[in-house]
Amino acid sequence: SQKIEQNSEALNIQEGKTATLTCNYTNYSPAYLQWYRQDPGRGPVFLLLIRENEKEKRKERLKVTFDTTLKQSLFHITASQPADSATYLCALNNQAGTALIFGKGTTLSVSS
Amino acid sequence: GAVVSQHPSWVICKSGTSVKIECRSLDFQATTMFWYRQFPKQSLMLMATSNEGSKATYEQGVEKDKFLINHASLTLSTLTVTSAHPEDSSFYICSARGTGNTIYFGEGSWLTVV
Numbered sequence: 001s002q003k004i005e006q007n008s009e010a011l012n013i014q015e016g017k018t019a020t021l022t023c024n025y026t027n028y029s030p031a032y033l034q035w036y037r038q039d040p041g042r043g044p045v046f047l048l049l050i051r052e053n054e055k056e057k058r059k060e061r062l063k064v065t066f067d068t069t070l071k072q073s074l075f076h077i078t079a080s081q082p083a084d085s086a087t088y089l090c091a092l093n094n095q096a097g098t099a100l101i102f103g104k105g106t107t108l109s110v111s112s
Numbered sequence: 113g114a115v116v117s118q119h120p121s122w123v124i125c126k127s128g129t130s131v132k133i134e135c136r137s138l139d140f141q142a143t144t145m146f147w148y149r150q151f152p153k154q155s156l157m158l159m160a161t162s163n164e165g166s167k168a169t170y171e172q173g174v175e176k177d178k179f180l181i182n183h184a185s186l187t188l189s190t191l192t193v194t195s196a197h198p199e200d201s202s203f204y205i206c207s208a209r210g211t212g213n214t215i216y217f218g219e220g221s222w223l224t225v226v
Binding site: 004009034036041042043044046049089094099101102103104105 | 116146154212217
């Protein structure tokens with residue numbers, strides 16, 4: 001079965017720096033990969049979707065890359081702010097393509 | 113944007129009783145909804161896929177007789193935890209598929225079984 005690994009449970013950076021989060025998968029190549037933000041006690045909020053034939057996607061201060069050879073996606077937040085502090089979840093479609101499965105998430109803390 | 117609403121946000125029930133959680137898509141129709149469970153500091157674990165007008169598809173290890181799912185309309189899916197026990201205490205989250213492959217999540221429902 002597919003395993004999704006997000007490189008670290010916690011990441012601490014200073015305000016203004018770029019945060020880089022990693023998501024690796026081990027099995028089949030997903031048709032698309034998504035990144036979500038989750039605040040404590042809340043449901044996940046969709047951020048970006050990148051398809052297997054796309055190398056990079058941007059949205060404001062967010063950038064996602066997708067390398068199907070390395071089986072890896074990188075999620076970047078540039079000019080980070082304390083308000084970016086949250087848990088970021090990587091998700092991809094299950095093999096049947098019917099549902100999303102999630103990594104454990106990386107909790108980002110941005111200090112001022 | 114698309115909104116998914118869950119109710120109740122939190123519920124406390126006695127061991128052995130049943131509790132129902134509702135998931136509604138407020139401004140779009142969702143033929144497919146999903147139910148997840150999340151324990152503290154853990155990933156969202158997919159429990160089942162709910163299809164309007166048909167039986168839900170459960171993930172391996174999820175007891176379908178314990179977690180009853182009904183998707184009676186294009187905007188409503190319900191999860192009933194039957195004969196709840198303390199180990200069922202968790203954060204239950206639903207989601208619905210919108211246009212394209214975008215999945216919208218509800219705010220989650222905290223269940224505490226005492």
